[in-house]
Amino acid sequence: MRINDPKLIGALAALGVEHEARCFVGRTKLLWRLAVRPTFLLILRHHSLPELVRLLKQNGVPYRFLAAEATCCSPDGELPWVILQLERQNPEVRIEGNSVLVDCAADLGRTVTTCAKADLGGMEGLIGVPGTIGGALRMNAGAYGTQIGTFVREVQVYRGATGRIENLRGPK
Numbered sequence: 001m002r003i004n005d006p007k008l009i010g011a012l013a014a015l016g017v018e019h020e021a022r023c024f025v026g027r028t029k030l031l032w033r034l035a036v037r038p039t040f041l042l043i044l045r046h047h048s049l050p051e052l053v054r055l056l057k058q059n060g061v062p063y064r065f066l067a068a069e070a071t072c073c074s075p076d077g078e079l080p081w082v083i084l085q086l087e088r089q090n091p092e093v094r095i096e097g098n099s100v101l102v103d104c105a106a107d108l109g110r111t112v113t114t115c116a117k118a119d120l121g122g123m124e125g126l127i128g129v130p131g132t133i134g135g136a137l138r139m140n141a142g143a144y145g146t147q148i149g150t151f152v153r154e155v156q157v158y159r160g161a162t163g164r165i166e167n168l169r170g171p172k
Contacts, residue, residue, distance in 0.1 A: 002039055003082065008059055015052050016045030018087070038079050042087040049158045050165060052084070086134075095120070099153070104134030108141065108148075123151055 003009060003019060012019050020040055041063070043049060056063050062081040086105060093114045094101040100120060102111055108131055112123045125146030129136065140149045154169050 003061065005059070008055070008061075011055055012041065012052070015048040015055070016043070017048070017052055018042040018044065039082045041082050041084050043084060044087055046086055047165065049086075050163050053158075053160070053163060056082070102133045104132060104137070106133045107131075108133055108136045122146070123148070 003012075009019055018041070020042070041052070043052065053063070063084050064081050066083045066085050092101070092103045093106050093111050095114070095118050098120065100111070100115055100118075108129055109127050111133055112127045115121070115123060123146060125144035126136070126141060126148060129141050129143050131141070135141070136148045137152065137155060140147055142148065149170070152170050154167055156165060156167050158164075159166050
């Protein structure tokens, strides 16, 4: 699906969304083998996601989310939707005392290493698990007796059913 309406493209830019057609996905540059380029909406300001989804629905633009490190296959031809992707040039890992605030696009291995260097150990079993924090949380990644869910206290999510960003707390 293509977005050609200049007014809609302008509204996307105002929300911090880059609009482009390309053959490469995110910063990982995974090649899509398609006869046509899909349309990506790269979401630079994550808090604008609820407004972006409302805008797309108002304009009748179907969408699907794609993770930063995802590999997928599709038949040749134009996709019937645009692809939404949360984008971060330098995914943030911020340490505040004994807590770590991490973007979903942050590399899992790099995050584990950053935590260990700050004497926040325990997750070292996850060091070789490939992917991002968001993907690891989605599947509760684990290795060598360590699961990421054990270390999570709160997650900020976009809930499609309500159209809002919410904070979900885990057990203490």
